[in-house]
Amino acid sequence: MKLGIEMEFWTVDEQGRLTDGRALPKAHDRIEPEFIAPLVEVRTSPHETEDSLRRELQSILRTALTAARSEGLHLVPLGTPLTSAAPDATGDRGRLFEDIYGERITSAKNCAGTHVHFEKTEPVRQLNLLTALDPALALVNSSPYYLGERRQQSSRAHAYRQQESDEFARYCGLWSYADSVSEWNDRVDTAFELFKGVAASNGVEAAAVEEHFCPEDTMLNPVRLREATPTVEWRAPDTALPSETVRLAFDMGRVVEQTATKSVGVGGGGVDSNRVEIPSFGDLRDLSDAAISEGLESSAVREYLSELGFDPSAYDPLADRLVGPDVLSAAEARQMRLLAAQLLREDVATLVDDDDPVAARPAV
Template identity: 60%
Template sequence: MTLTTGIELELWVIDEHGCLCGGRQIADAHERIEPEFVGPLLEVRTAPRDSEVALRRDLEDVLGTAIRAARAEGKRLVPLGTPLTEVDDPAPSERGELFERIYGDGVRAAKNCAGTHLHFERTEPTSQLNLLTALDPALALVSSSPYYCGQRSQRSARAHAYRRECGTAFTPYCDLWSYVDSVAEWEDRVDRAFESFTSLAAERGVSPSRVERAFTPEDAVLNPVRLRRCQPTVEWRAPDAALPSEVVSLAADVGGLVAQTEEAPVTVGDPGVYDDRVGVPAFDDLYDLSRVAIAFGLSPEPVRDYLQRFGFGCSTYDPLSERLGGSEAVSEERAREMRLEQARRLEADVAGLLDVEPSPPSRVEEA
């Protein structure tokens, strides 16, 4: 990893019985712990770091603080893509309240999803946007929950719900966007999407002036890949919340690929990393493969073959959703037990976060 990379990891808050509960007071323990969209959800962040070792140290520091603060309150933290059963808490912020009014029933998906956001230093933004779009199937490496609102859904229930359960009017703001030829084209898409979002809001009784006070164009689009103007970074939002060690490994693997865009063009063609280029598939083919990865995880051979072409060692990842989907439905009692199990796994994972060997550089496939 040569580009600076930052991690944002969302975590559910539970009490000693495994019930979801508020965690805003935990955020007071560290400047890089933030309350999220609903009360039982927090986000922990690293600073931008230029090595996997530095990312591990930073994440271990922030998460260790968060875990200790939670335990002092009789609470635990859980790294799952969904809370397994439904969260229906009201959104505590003005922005959250507006999302509820604008999205209506579609806001249920946002309230029941926890993800990982990776921020890569912006150097070749067009190539970075297109490559991160093409890496969407890599979300299967860390899919952590097959359940959405109590029912078995897909291997990444979060990705499916976030992109598809928000309602047809809002899918364009949450689904994967196609490749672009320039930053100007991307920014024009964002601006046009914001205009449409403002019009939808007006239909639901929220004035354009209020929308503009609460949102920026880039904040209104929640797609798996975003170009951040203020940081400046290219943000990859495809993966579920997962164990920190796997999140850091994924950040290192993806960061190594993103760094190659400084030297090699990203071209549509035969997918994989070559001496003189990084190849990505036609977008329609990618979109179909991404849907397979969301639905079935790493099980389908085309998903594994595709990821291996980019140097991912699929066998080095252990996506939790592969092991959680035994029954068609999950009861509230079982969900509490599962959350407690994953809280224990998180604590053990953080305790060993600095003992893990850094990932080797992504393997390069010869042309």
């Protein structure tokens, strides 16, 4: 099974202040601008081995870091900017999205995540298993702060999913298991029609929406079925240190690949020779809430992930290293961003270890 990753990074200046990073995409065709100017996205091509993905990601990030340094900037691998970010959206699509939701998209401007694209083989099984793997986000939680306050171990996921308005929340939360691809697509199409209704109520015509959005692009949910790619996309985790992100992607891949030969059924949690068992959706929601609020401090989350083949002790989430007050000052946030930027540079330098035989292991 091939997989690729997308990682979003904040751009800050020498003092750690959020700043415009839109010059960086000029440095490499796999660096893209994001919804707001202080965010950029790095995208890899699909890979079958961990070693080859690490090498490409290291190459792209070295180019990005060099370009950032030439602009007096740093890249920051945190799930939130710690304190509030409120820049205007960039691009026609972003500005239209802002017109539709207004102040209700605060979370979209204050969150940076990782997306893992898995080659689509058994889409229903993959959709349901990736949904059930939502608690694995705890392995790379990277920011306990949101809008300047210590909130949850993954404050990004909490902010995205705990929306005050159902008009936005339906596009960000975890969806229940699917019975078929057609049923999943019906959900997406229904949500898109509702999205156009929200747009119309805010003075945006359906023609403008359809020009800039398609149904699947409207979804910001933790799991998406991408017909154009074609992939099944897992969007649950924070952005984090690249080495941790790659490890997680391929640990995920070794579970997801088993859907080619094993059924996926509701019955608990675990893997045997014929079947991957996942919990009821209600039990899964409880595990996901614990992963977001407690991270790897939750024994239930650690036990669940272990049953599915993960080794939680192999991970060292950044969120656990960000020690600070319950309310963060602007100066403290700037220092934390610069610390995270330094950790990123060190991580990129060691992303590929030619003496490590484990780095060349396949996805399964």
